[in-house]
Amino acid sequence: MEVREHIIEVKDMVKKYGSFTANDHLSFHVERGEIFGFLGANGAGKTTAMRILCGLSYPTSGEIRVAGHDVYRERERIKRKIGYMSQKFSLYEDLTVSENIHLYAGIYGLGRKQIVVREEQLLERLGLAHVRNRLIREIPLGWKQKLAFSVAIFHQPAIVFLDEPTGGVDPITRRQFWEMIHDATEEGITVFVTTHYMDEAEYCDRVSIMVDGRIDALDTPAALKQQYESVNMNEVFLKLARS
Amino acid sequence: MKRFFGFVKKEFQHIFRDKRTLLILFGLPIVMIILFGFVVSTEIRDVKVGIWDRSMDQASIRATQKIFSSGYFVPAGYIDHEEEIGELFRSGKARVVVVFEEGFERNLLREDRAAINLIADASDANTAQLSLTYLQGVLMTYFQSMNQDVEVPWSVNMKSRMFYNEEMKGVYMFIPGLMALILVLISALMTSVTIAREKEFGTMELLLASPLKPREIILGKVTPYVLLSFVNAMTIVLLGFLVFDVPVRGSLWLLMLICMLYITLALSLGVLISTNVKTQQMAMFISLLGLMLPSILLSGFIFPIENMPKVLQWFSAIMPPRWFIVIVKNIMLKGTGFAFIWKETLILLGMTIFFILAAVKRFKIRLN
Numbered sequence: 181m182e183v184r185e186h187i188i189e190v191k192d193m194v195k196k197y198g199s200f201t202a203n204d205h206l207s208f209h210v211e212r213g214e215i216f217g218f219l220g221a222n223g224a225g226k227t228t229a230m231r232i233l234c235g236l237s238y239p240t241s242g243e244i245r246v247a248g249h250d251v252y253r254e255r256e257r258i259k260r261k262i263g264y265m266s267q268k269f270s271l272y273e274d275l276t277v278s279e280n281i282h283l284y285a286g287i288y289g290l291g292r293k294q295i296v297v298r299e300e301q302l303l304e305r306l307g308l309a310h311v312r313n314r315l316i317r318e319i320p321l322g323w324k325q326k327l328a329f330s331v332a333i334f335h336q337p338a339i340v341f342l343d344e345p346t347g348g349v350d351p352i353t354r355r356q357f358w359e360m361i362h363d364a365t366e367e368g369i370t371v372f373v374t375t376h377y378m379d380e381a382e383y384c385d386r387v388s389i390m391v392d393g394r395i396d397a398l399d400t401p402a403a404l405k406q407q408y409e410s411v412n413m414n415e416v417f418l419k420l421a422r423s
Numbered sequence: 424m425k426r427f428f429g430f431v432k433k434e435f436q437h438i439f440r441d442k443r444t445l446l447i448l449f450g451l452p453i454v455m456i457i458l459f460g461f462v463v464s465t466e467i468r469d470v471k472v473g474i475w476d477r478s479m480d481q482a483s484i485r486a487t488q489k490i491f492s493s494g495y496f497v498p499a500g501y502i503d504h505e506e507e508i509g510e511l512f513r514s515g516k517a518r519v520v521v522v523f524e525e526g527f528e529r530n531l532l533r534e535d536r537a538a539i540n541l542i543a544d545a546s547d548a549n550t551a552q553l554s555l556t557y558l559q560g561v562l563m564t565y566f567q568s569m570n571q572d573v574e575v576p577w578s579v580n581m582k583s584r585m586f587y588n589e590e591m592k593g594v595y596m597f598i599p600g601l602m603a604l605i606l607v608l609i610s611a612l613m614t615s616v617t618i619a620r621e622k623e624f625g626t627m628e629l630l631l632a633s634p635l636k637p638r639e640i641i642l643g644k645v646t647p648y649v650l651l652s653f654v655n656a657m658t659i660v661l662l663g664f665l666v667f668d669v670p671v672r673g674s675l676w677l678l679m680l681i682c683m684l685y686i687t688l689a690l691s692l693g694v695l696i697s698t699n700v701k702t703q704q705m706a707m708f709i710s711l712l713g714l715m716l717p718s719i720l721l722s723g724f725i726f727p728i729e730n731m732p733k734v735l736q737w738f739s740a741i742m743p744p745r746w747f748i749v750i751v752k753n754i755m756l757k758g759t760g761f762a763f764i765w766k767e768t769l770i771l772l773g774m775t776i777f778f779i780l781a782a783v784k785r786f787k788i789r790l791n
Binding site for chain 2 (some may be wrong): 212234236256259260262264265266267268270271272274275279282283284286287288291356403
């Protein structure tokens, strides 16, 4: 196997809130261009870790580099190179589809002409050209989700962080959404995704499973299934949680 | 800079697309001014006065004429028995009865003292109090002009208190208070709510994960409100002038500058509130309870600070509106310059700096 660049490098990351340890000496890396699944039950510390990688909060200790930059000293640079999509598909409800695109693209420093061209391509590809002037609150959840993802990668970041991106949508839409994620990796974007749907772990190149603030397992889905003698990822997870 | 303006533009879009926000922003100040100006007026007009003249001499008749030519009072008829006073009040034919004693003029000339009884229907205490004050003013002016040596048979100390508001126009007092109230409401309440909204919808996370710096986010959120609040402040001044003839005797520039300072203070309070809440409802609750009520009750806007218990007086000293009202009254009604208001201005400035620092500190803690 070819040796790929480590786009995220985490060594001994610790995050404490008072006496509570949310992240207990996490060490892992993410390779450029892969889909990295960050799994775990609610409260296992997934979101905490992801927030640190996005520059939304500081770690208590540890050595962390994202897209080649240090999370303590080069947050501004990191923020320019990443995209972020929250579990609420956060677009502005009272702005139109087009206005949301222009707003976020503008925040990431894209020029007007560039935005117009890419917006055209994007809406064409998503089949949303006819709703470009509709308010976000008027379009269905599934479209909102696709749009939120497209907006998060509109500025072509090196990494996109997805925080439980499939909550509340139907299985078919979820399936389509994962196809979009795959397309993004084709463009060279690394995907870091948290989820608690274990079937979705199958779509990832590698997954890590967090239990109580620690990473209990990290490998490809196939290797994990073999190691834990399970038929699917759900079983792997249950075995891990019980042990 | 370009990304910042894009962000500010979005904030304006939020404001102009939300009917409720627009209503609060532009409807509220106008409605409040009209309401306070016309309804909660402390001005009296056409108060019905009954006369019981027991001497019917020249002095008492002239005095009666003076009362009715003042423009505030209308005659409710003459009476000649004590029992009729109660009747007039009960039937609502009169609010006040003026009683001249027997031999009024004689007493006035020979003994330098004569008695007039002013009896008011105090079931409406406010109007009664005001009517008596007006009556005393009218009568005192008259007797003083008639004979400098006459000792007026009542002591009135209203003269000095009404100096800047000779006609005792209620609106004069309300305009500065309303400005203080409306600016706090719009600046602090609206910003705290709009920032809380970003948190509630999760868009704040996205903004924080973007290359926008936290201070750009906050500045971008408050900039539209600075402009709109300022427009509002000037609207209030203009409405006061056009509708109620409230003057700006001092420098308009100074007034604008003070308004900007006060708006900044209110905005930083709004940001501070928003850093401590998670939802819009909570932001609204704290803003209303923590800012609006004290602004109304403790700032001297409606209730005089001198009449409060000592503890509340101390408390009112930490209320920004209190100082703002003093400054605005000075500039608008007395026409004083900066020399007379620098102390109050300094207090406001100090408070502003304190709240900004506190808000920045809270915001940083939250990020960790």
